[in-house]
Amino acid sequence: MASISKRNGKYAVTYYEGDDRHPVMKSGLTASQAEKLRDKKNAEEKKWREQRKKAREKAKKQVVKAVSNNAGDNPTDATLEEYMEEFIEKYGTKHWGDSYYTSSRSRMINYVYPHFGQHKIVDITTQMIDTYYDFLIKECPLVANRGKQKGSDEGGHVTSAIVRDIHKVLRTAFNQARKWKYIRQNPFNDADLPEHKEEERPAFSPDEFEWILDYTDDPSDYERYTIHVALAIQYYCTTRGGEVGGLQWPDYNRTEKTLHIYKALDRVAKKNLNLPKLIIYYTFPIMNAYNKTVVVLKAPKTEATERFSKLNNLMIEKLDQLKKMQEEMIANIFGDDYQDNQLIICQPNGRPIMQEQLNRKFKDIIVEMRENGYKFTSVPEDKLDDVVFHSVRAASATKKMQVSNGNLKAVMRAGGWAEPDMVIRYSKAYDDDQVKIAQKMEEDYHKGGDAKPQQDAEELLRIIQDNPELLTKLLAAIKP
Template identity: 30%
Template sequence: MASIIKRKNSYCVVYRYTDEKGKSHQRWESFPTNAEARKRKNQIEYEQDNNVFTVPEARTVRELLVDYMEIYGVNKWAMSTYDAKNSLINNYINPIIGDIPLSDLNPRMMEKYYLDLLKVKSKVINNRKPDHQYLTPSRIREVHKLLRNAFNQAVKWELMTRNPVEHATIPKEKPKKRAMWDLPTFKKALELCDDDDLSLALNLAFSCTLRMGEMLGITLDCIDVSEDKIENGTASIFIEKELQRVKRDVFEKLNQRDVLFVFPRCLSGGNTVLVLKEPKTETSKRRVYLPKTVAKMVLQRIKDIQEIKELLGDEYHDYNLLFSSSTGRPMEGQIITRALKKLIRDHNLPDVCFHSLRHSSITYKLKWSGGDIKAVQGDSGHARADMVTEQYSHILDEDRVANARRVDEQVYNQQPQKTQADNTTDMNPTELLGQIFSNPEMGKAFQAFLQQYHNNA
């Protein structure tokens, strides 16, 4: 039998087992939620009752990671996370240190391993060419986080006495400034865009701070838009699912976790499946209010969809999606990405990825709201407010400068220095006219304005 004990923010499944020598041991396995702990508890009790229970007994890094993925990863991770972690293990961990016994690992060995990773060439994953020839410090940090967690589980499972990477030094990562459009560039792109799908995508991504998958997963039943709602400014969309293509083996391994709908395949074969799934975190489920202009675009798109449905009849594949092909099938991110790249290339715009629009949106919403982090977090769906402040703290510097100026004014009675524009407003009419006519071009323009006014009068 097994039992569940709550420890701080985790739930531990506690059970006893007998080793090969007949000695009894107690083991603890930790899980982030009570539901996952209950699932593991039921699994253990079922296997014990049927005499098929096997205690994790990994002797090498490779064997540990197999148990780690089966017990921890399957119960905790979303499909995309599971796939990403599995790729790290197969490409950068097992080929290098997979056969090393757990008992031989030490901090010095692991630090050398991290340094050696800087000389390892990046692998092609899911047919995507890597951005860098060799592993970057950022990718090595991902490897470190995975191993640190796996070794922590090994310590809990009594497979190791200590975590060899707990205090390991990893290559320093140089922060890279993300390329994104400023507001004038974004407005210019909207003016130049003649692709209806891309235009709606650009407007929604910026105004609603959406991720690509969230935007493409919007269904019509989650849109609350009408003429009245638009008029009073309460038109909104509810984000509760996302469109994602996942590997079939991961899809089956995780027992279709969080999947709401599986789209039929257009072609037979293939090792991936397209799904609508729940967002990665609960905070990603949110209501976002639409600007009136964007709400009108959405309302027009819904009307266009209804017209196409009536025109095609049974030939239309109705999945109730806001973004779809002309026959109703889901529109994948690569279509929007290709259209954006074409717009950038044709009009020589700064090269950015679609996700950068979300960062532009957060940046400007922080500026316009005076640093209202909670309001911006509500739109962005970040799990924690500090995720916003850490990424966009530089935006708040403007308000901090303003605060220093206010302290000067209120505490030290220092009056703000007037700009040239401020000085102009203090002039009497004669001085102002003199200032205008001191510039010949301004004087001519002012005279032309007076003549035009006189003729219209």
């Protein structure tokens, strides 16, 4: 850029010209002349640089287009890692909720960028993708994290479930790249995914789960009774763990016998708090300023999730009892130290109970019951450790399908599901159900014979007596 220097009471301006940008000095100027010339040459320099930049970008696109058969009308030489960061910033932040945003970006960082991120997106082919997926299944180790990762196996390699999750994100990203005209075709559309069979989540039958409700029904112990009420809400209202933890006393309408389910308790990364899809109703007080996450009450992921769950008299009794116990603890133990967040399911001091805490408490109860001689047969012995608090939702869906005679729409509404296939996925069939079906078919068969025609004749006679004009019309219709 141009600069001004002072010499012998006069001013000189040094600037650059030509394609080689050789320096030129003009001296003997007054201060005002020097400033005007400097500003003029700076404007010319800026214009020249912009023209050069456009020329370089045009040449780069021509080179990219020449070497790649998949370059679009607006080609880029971005690597997969560079493009995915752009895609997540421009697309993911607008369309993804906190959980999906966090898990998707983690999979990119852990499994995509280190092994596949160096390739330019215009050069990626379906064959390269198939080879990469094969590598993930056979060679790529799982990245260590807290708890058991979805799709993990004993050998420690990435499994088909994780590969499919990765593929879903990359396919969406490349569809967007095609819309942005970076590429002409999406190579992920034709990729060969590894075979994957969705494992059915183990869940207790309704009858066996009701044993657990009976076992935990102890109003003399606040913590035990709290998990009892949490399990009862999960069972009778077909809730999710976060929904149970997010319920507050204003959501309970004793007169209308309803629970308003419209928010969920969750832990959210502080850096994700500004995601547009994330609607937060309340942020709990931060206990440690160094934590990277905060506990919040947030809106559910879909509109179908919000619902008013009808309560039976049994649930009303349990909720009233829990409310009474909390009030007594505030009055007699905690006083002003009680953290009154208006939560229905909470710790003795009023703090929230996270889903992972509900999970641990539920598992402890199962272990305790087995030690006391209870034998659960609806879940195989080697699968009992896989039963979690969320599994109660399956027992609930199963029971409601049974008592409603398979009314999918009613069960969908009760559980906040948007699609009927989710009800089918959650509800279970047990051997006892098959026995009941066989018995019911036999009973219906024995009810047959002459009884049905006699009932039909009596019904027809009653209709004719109530509507004599129908007989006239019938006789007229059968005349030759």
